[in-house]
Amino acid sequence: MDAVDTCDGLGEEIKSSPVLDLPPDVPALRMFYLYLSAGCNLHCRHCWITPTFVNGKPTPGECIDFDLLKAAVAEAKPMGLVAAKLTGGEPVLHPEFLQIADFLTTEGLDITMETNATLIDQAMATHLREKTKLTHVAVSLDSPDAEQHDRFRGKRGAFDDAVRGFGHLVSAGFRPQIIMSVDRENVERIEALIELAISLGAGSVKFNPVMPSGRGIEIHRQGQGLGFDEQLALTHRIRGELQDRYPIHLSSMVPPAMVTVRELLRSGGDGAGCNVRHILGILGTGEMALCGIGRNLPELGFGMLGKDSLREVWTAHPTLSRMRQDMAGPFPGVCGDCLHAGRCLTHCLAHNYEATGKLVSVSPLCAEAERRGQFPPTRRISWGRSHPST
Amino acid sequence: MLTERLETMSKQMDVEAEPTLRFCLRQDVGIEDFGARSLVILCDSLQLREINSQSRKLLALADGQRTLQDMALEVASECGPSASELLAHVTEALLQMEQQGIVRRIVKLISERPDNMNKTKYLVNPDVSFRPEDDDGAILFNADTDSLEVINPVAVEIWTFLAAPHTQAEVTAHLCEVCADVPREQVDQDVAEFIESLVKKGFIGVVEEPS
Numbered sequence: 001m002d003a004v005d006t007c008d009g010l011g012e013e014i015k016s017s018p019v020l021d022l023p024p025d026v027p028a029l030r031m032f033y034l035y036l037s038a039g040c041n042l043h044c045r046h047c048w049i050t051p052t053f054v055n056g057k058p059t060p061g062e063c064i065d066f067d068l069l070k071a072a073v074a075e076a077k078p079m080g081l082v083a084a085k086l087t088g089g090e091p092v093l094h095p096e097f098l099q100i101a102d103f104l105t106t107e108g109l110d111i112t113m114e115t116n117a118t119l120i121d122q123a124m125a126t127h128l129r130e131k132t133k134l135t136h137v138a139v140s141l142d143s144p145d146a147e148q149h150d151r152f153r154g155k156r157g158a159f160d161d162a163v164r165g166f167g168h169l170v171s172a173g174f175r176p177q178i179i180m181s182v183d184r185e186n187v188e189r190i191e192a193l194i195e196l197a198i199s200l201g202a203g204s205v206k207f208n209p210v211m212p213s214g215r216g217i218e219i220h221r222q223g224q225g226l227g228f229d230e231q232l233a234l235t236h237r238i239r240g241e242l243q244d245r246y247p248i249h250l251s252s253m254v255p256p257a258m259v260t261v262r263e264l265l266r267s268g269g270d271g272a273g274c275n276v277r278h279i280l281g282i283l284g285t286g287e288m289a290l291c292g293i294g295r296n297l298p299e300l301g302f303g304m305l306g307k308d309s310l311r312e313v314w315t316a317h318p319t320l321s322r323m324r325q326d327m328a329g330p331f332p333g334v335c336g337d338c339l340h341a342g343r344c345l346t347h348c349l350a351h352n353y354e355a356t357g358k359l360v361s362v363s364p365l366c367a368e369a370e371r372r373g374q375f376p377p378t379r380r381i382s383w384g385r386s387h388p389s390t
Numbered sequence: 391m392l393t394e395r396l397e398t399m400s401k402q403m404d405v406e407a408e409p410t411l412r413f414c415l416r417q418d419v420g421i422e423d424f425g426a427r428s429l430v431i432l433c434d435s436l437q438l439r440e441i442n443s444q445s446r447k448l449l450a451l452a453d454g455q456r457t458l459q460d461m462a463l464e465v466a467s468e469c470g471p472s473a474s475e476l477l478a479h480v481t482e483a484l485l486q487m488e489q490q491g492i493v494r495r496i497v498k499l500i501s502e503r504p505d506n507m508n509k510t511k512y513l514v515n516p517d518v519s520f521r522p523e524d525d526d527g528a529i530l531f532n533a534d535t536d537s538l539e540v541i542n543p544v545a546v547e548i549w550t551f552l553a554a555p556h557t558q559a560e561v562t563a564h565l566c567e568v569c570a571d572v573p574r575e576q577v578d579q580d581v582a583e584f585i586e587s588l589v590k591k592g593f594i595g596v597v598e599e600p601s
Contacts, residue, residue: 262526264540339529342536378521381533384418384433 021078026315027324028080030278033291034069036097037089038062038284042116043154044140046181048214048292048350051089051284062284063094066103068305072282073107075310080278086134087114087292089284098127105132112136114179117165118158125165125172137176138206139166144192152181166200175203182234183210183224190238194246204249207238213354214296228368232258239263255347255363256340257379276349277327280314288313290323290359293350300353319359323349326360333362334370337380409462409477412496413484414454416516419492421449430492434519435528439490448483454496458484489554497555499595503586511555511597512585518593522546530593539593544569545584555597558585 022028039054039062040047052062073081084104091097092115104111111134128134139162142152146159153159169176178197180190190207197205209231212220219225226234235252239259243250243266251267259267281291286305288294294301302313302320314320331341338344346352347363355364362370369375377383415421418434428446430439441449451461462473462480487493494516503510514520515532522528528546530539541549544565551564562578569577588594 260526261523261529261540264529265527265542339531339533339538343538378523378529381531383521384519 022080023315025324027277029076029280029314030080030275031083031085031280032072032076032081033085033087033279033281034064034091034100035088035281035283035292035295036064036086036091036100037093038295039093040089040116041093041118041155042090042158044181044215045152045154046183046210046214046216046219048211048216048296051295054093062089064100064282064284065286065305066096066100068286069100069282070103072305072310073104073109076280076314077107079311079314081109083110083112085112085114090116090119092119092124098124101128101132101134105134109133110135112138114138114140115165116140116153116158116162117169117176118161120165120168122168122171125168125174128169129172129174134174137169137174138179139169139176140181141166141178141193141196142181143186143189144196145189148186148189152186163200166202170201175201177204177206178202179206179208181208181210183219183226184230185224187226187230187234190234191242194242194248194250198246198248202248204251207234207250207252209234209252211351211354213293213351228365228372231365235259236263239266253348255366256344257338257376258365258369274345274348276345277324280310290319291350293353297353323359332358332360334366334375335362337382338366338375339379339381408481409457409459411458411481411484412454412456413452413458413488413493414496415449415452416491416494418519421446432491435491435522437491439487439492441487441492445483445487448480449487449493452484452493485554489551491550491553494553495555498598500598501589501592501595503589503596507558509557509599511557512552512561512589512594513555513597514549514552515593515595520549530588532592535592537591537593539588539591544580548581548584552594558582561585 038051040051041054086101091113094100101111111132113134113136115137117139141149141162143149143159149159149162150156166176178193178200180186180193182190194205209226210216210219210224212225216225231254235254235258238250238252240263256264276290279291281289281294282305283289283292283295283301288302288305288308288310290300300319302308302317327345329341330336331338331346335341335344335346346360347366349359352361352363353359355361366375416432418432420431420433422429422431423446426443428441428443430441432439447465448461451464456464458477458481459473462477465480466473466476484493488495497513499513499515517532517534519531519533520528521531525543527540527542528549530541530549531537547565547568548561551561556564558581562574562581565577565581566572566574585594589596
């Protein structure tokens with residue numbers, strides 16, 4: 001798997017595999033987002049998860065307990081679990097990282113991973129490739145310039161370490177995706193980053209504008225975050241001009257209503273959004289949560305592994321139940337008249353929540369487009385229906 | 391005047407009269423009258439068609455209830471020639487407006503393709519909203535089923551052509567005219583795959599043959 005436009009990495013096959021043991025109104029739990037470590041060896045200025053900075057080993061209690069994870073997998077498989085994303089903080093920091101990858105593989109789960117790659121050596125990369133079901137690796141790289149990347153990442157030498165780790169992954173046979181977090185400081189370097197990605201052997205490049213979430217709030221407060229026009233210009237440049245010129249899959253996370261038909265055709269999809277209906281996050285502390293946002297917003301945590309029943313959380317937690325009800329429609333605001341809504345599902349619920357206090361709410365980009373009168377009219381369900389025949 | 395106009399069209403197209411066919415305006419169509427001419431607005435695709443007063447009169451009769459025979463009778467009662475003389479011309483005018491996306495025929499569409507694929511005719515599902523964007527492609531959207539398909543410019547050509555019923559061979563022949571540089575075998579294969587996929591998803595229907 002090379003190109004993943006959404007952040008879940010769920011393939012069609014995974015989404016449609018059979019459900020075993022759930023009430024009819026509860027969707028299958030297909031995927032764990034495992035925030036293996038709540039700590040990170042970098043101190044990225046834009047990180048929305050805000051992990052604890054660790055220089056050596058992470059603090060006990062901030063890594064998912066392996067035994068609790070085993071129990072969670074056993075509990076979730078009858079509910080449809082087929083995949084896991086390893087993320088963090090930095091997932092490789094977990095003292096039992098490889099054992100966890102092996103365990104998930106033994107359990108038959110497909111694995112994806114997000115990493116800064118700085119701690120990955122050749123032996124680890126080869127092990128992951130040859131012994132595990134890790135199919136997709138995404139590596140954060142925010143600039144082709146070492147100095148700029150290190151400034152983003154808050155640690156001198158982070159660029160060199162990341163490129164070295166990336167090289168090990170490529171040598172092992174992966175074609176990792178590069179994820180670039182974009183703000184006003186590095187937006188001019190996206191083309192050079194694409195060239196670097198190609199030279200390093202990447203399979204794809206994804207561009208995520210820094211969102212006003214976690215540490216990103218400060219970046220936006222300082223006026224360094226991309227505004228509405230800049231985000232759209234970036235998206236169209238990436239998916240248009242740059243995709244025309246470079247032989248590598250490029251993507252950016254924006255609601256499908258904001259991209260052109262040509263760009264939709266290129267991404268090969270109909271604009272499906274986050275598969276949050278089928279995902280449960282597990283934080284380093286063992287807390288079950290919507291996703292990483294649960295680290296900063298306690299109200300989006302659902303209970304603790306080992307103390308609370310995962311099944312109970314998945315089938316009956318009021319926040320999840322409410323979210324599912326809201327996702328069944330009708331959708332709020334302009335989403336209620338958007339033909340993508342049934343697939344987009346209001347895009348990134350975590351960002352929506354930060355912006356509006358509601359999970360299922362109009363995404364900030366679409367809300368701004370609507371406010372400006374720039375929401376694409378052909379994407380409205382009512383398009384063409386408001387002209388009475390004579 | 392009407393007879394003269396329709397005779398001209400008939401000579402060009404050599405159309406066989408189909409007395410029992412019924413047509414109605416497409417859902418997304420609006421009409422603005424300007425004296426002897428009218429503008430038809432295809433609201434989904436934002437396209438304009440200009441029609442003359444004779445075609446406008448036929449549109450007013452195309453209510454989904456009247457057959458072409460009924461329409462020919464009504465026109466004949468106003469302008470002299472017999473209904474049987476007018477039927478071929480009325481048929482031709484409505485078929486042209488069908489191909490232009492102004493009217494649609496009242497017909498039952500099914501999703502199963504019969505054994506004899508050579509004679510099978512396909513038609514776009516009238517419930518599907520067709521939304522082209524520039525020359526890059528289009529979105530097909532069925533609000534009833536909340537289903538969506540993004541199609542490329544070649545598929546747009548097929549979709550537009552299937553505003554009127556056509557066989558797969560006719561679609562291929564039409565596309566070969568449009569894309570002269572693509573081998574016919576390739577076109578045929580692409581057309582077959584596209585039609586099969588969209589029939590499966592309910593965007594295109596198979597015209598049920600009268601038993």
